[in-house]
Every structure is written in structure tokens, then in C-alpha cells.
Amino acid sequence: xxLDRVLHAQLHVERCTAExxxxxxxxxxxxxxxxxxxxSRAVEQFIVxxxxxxxxxxxxxxHPSVARTELRQMKLGDAWAVARLVSxxxxxxxxxxxxxxxxxxRFERLPDQDESRTMPASLVGEVELASANGRWAWQDAPVxxxxxxxxxxxxxxxxxxxxxxRVGSAPAIWKLFEGPTKDLARAYPxxxxxxxxxxxxxxxxxxxxxxxRVIPFKPEEHDFRIVGGGRLIECVDRDWKxxxxxxxxxxxxxxxxxxxxxxxxxxxxxxx
Numbered sequence: 001x002x003l004d005r006v007l008h009a010q011l012h013v014e015r016c017t018a019e020x021x022x023x024x025x026x027x028x029x030x031x032x033x034x035x036x037x038x039x040s041r042a043v044e045q046f047i048v049x050x051x052x053x054x055x056x057x058x059x060x061x062x063h064p065s066v067a068r069t070e071l072r073q074m075k076l077g078d079a080w081a082v083a084r085l086v087s088x089x090x091x092x093x094x095x096x097x098x099x100x101x102x103x104x105x106r107f108e109r110l111p112d113q114d115e116s117r118t119m120p121a122s123l124v125g126e127v128e129l130a131s132a133n134g135r136w137a138w139q140d141a142p143v144x145x146x147x148x149x150x151x152x153x154x155x156x157x158x159x160x161x162x163x164x165x166r167v168g169s170a171p172a173i174w175k176l177f178e179g180p181t182k183d184l185a186r187a188y189p190x191x192x193x194x195x196x197x198x199x200x201x202x203x204x205x206x207x208x209x210x211x212x213r214v215i216p217f218k219p220e221e222h223d224f225r226i227v228g229g230g231r232l233i234e235c236v237d238r239d240w241k242x243x244x245x246x247x248x249x250x251x252x253x254x255x256x257x258x259x260x261x262x263x264x265x266x267x268x269x270x271x272x
Contacts, residue, residue, distance in 0.1 A: 003092060004215040005087050006042050006044060006087075006090060007086070008087075009030050009046075009054070010041075010083070010086055010096065011038070011056075011083050012038045012063060012082050012085045013037050013038075014080050015077065016080070017030065017059055017060065018081040018083075019057045021057065022057060023229070024053065024055075025232065026227055026230045028041055031060045035155065045188075047133060049129070052129050053125075053126055054105055054127060056081060058076075058121045060082050063223050063239075064223045064234070064240060065224070068122075069122065070107065071118055074115040074119045076180065077109065079107075079190070081108075082097060083123075084101055084106060085104075086100065087100045089103055090092055093268055105125040109219060122171070133186055136183060138272075141262040143230040144230060145263075153268050154233050154235055155222070157268050161176060164176055165214050169204075170204040176270060186262070192227070209249035215245040215247055215254060222235075224236065225251075228260070233262075233268070235258065235259045236256065240261065243258075245248075264266075
């Protein structure tokens, strides 16, 4: 990545629900009934050398694991959605007109088309990014075998993370996140490892103000799904939010954290 520019994935929806994927990895899910209709996220840590796949999934299934498989007939009227990959100069507001749109996929009603359509609908575009930020370790991870054993293994990783948060040890948390944090430093050169460690210490000090900071898991709500070309498992609940949730000591609100795991050196590890 250049020091003066950053790539954002953007999703904008009107009168429908949609999810944006980059290289098979879910980036943002928007249900306009529940949240803002527009979101822009920095995605340097998700881009890969060569062709990058931008996918717009319109009206996914009601929860993550069936996002692609629960088919319905729907009339969407004048609903539309657009997914973009945009390069922005550092420091500008992330409006598309302030950057360079590298790729865009759009869903909208076809002329004179009022009949119902099979949903979800998937629209895909590709963006060539040459060497990008180099190859990531998860790209060479083995394809995961779905099933109860994988879910149990992923839950064990989450329990390990939760235990580190309960103890409130910044070094222990750093050890679990060292790989993805180094990737972030590669993706965003202005964000150094020293800055990451300092930020982690501040966050740890903040969230350890209360003893019950880690909200108990609800296994019955876990809705993990395999993504990223089969090499990653997303630890997410049925409400589309991360399965690991931390309680903010200031107002008691939940801070959900979504983790992506890959099998590296024979075991599942956090990679994003």
C-alpha cells in the first residue's frame, strides 16, 4: 500500500438488504431497517495480489450460514444496491467522488420488470491490483472440512481468546493476535507494531475496569460459516455480529468482535 492512499470497500443499499464480499470474505452486511444504508471500510488487509473479486449479494438468507442457500421469490420494486472498491487519498471523507472507483457492481430493477425474482442474487466484478500488499498466509491455508468437529475447534479458539480478555493481559492478547497485527502493519505502513502494542495496552486497560467484561457465549446462537474460498471460518452469530462480545465499562453496551480463523501450522488461528 502507498502511504498516501487507502482502499475502501463500500456498500450502499436502498429498500433491500445486501452483503459485500471481497475475495470471498464478508466485509459488511446492511439491513436498512436496522442500520445506516451506507458503509465504507478500509480493506487493505483483505486484498490479494492480482485479481480481486468484489461480490454483491442481494437479499441474503436471514442468518449468515444460509446467506447463499435459502432461496426465496421476492418482489423488490425499486430497490437497488451498489458495491464498490475505491482508492482514496489519505485523510479525505470517504465519498466516492473524493476517490478513484476501481470497480463497481450494481443491482437494480430491470426496465419493465415487476415480477418476483429468485433471491439471493449475486453480482460479481474483478479488480486487478498487481502485487497489492503481497501474499497473505491464509491464502495458502488448506481448505477447511465443514462439520461439528470444525465448529468445536473454532469455539475452542474463541474460548482461548475470551480467557485472555478475562485475565486482562495485554501480552497474552498480543500473542494471540501477533500474526494478524503484523499483517495490518504491512497493509497500513503508517500503523506500526509499536503503535499496535500501545493501542492494545490502552484498550486492555479500558475494558478491564469491570470484572464481567466478557459476555458469556451463546452456543445456540453461533452461526459460523466457511468463507474466503473455503480457507477461513467466520465466527459470527445468527444476528450477523461477532460471537465474542466485550462489555464496555462506560455504558454496559456490547462490543461484538468478529474473528476469521484459518488452519496454519496444523491448528486454527486468528488471521483477521
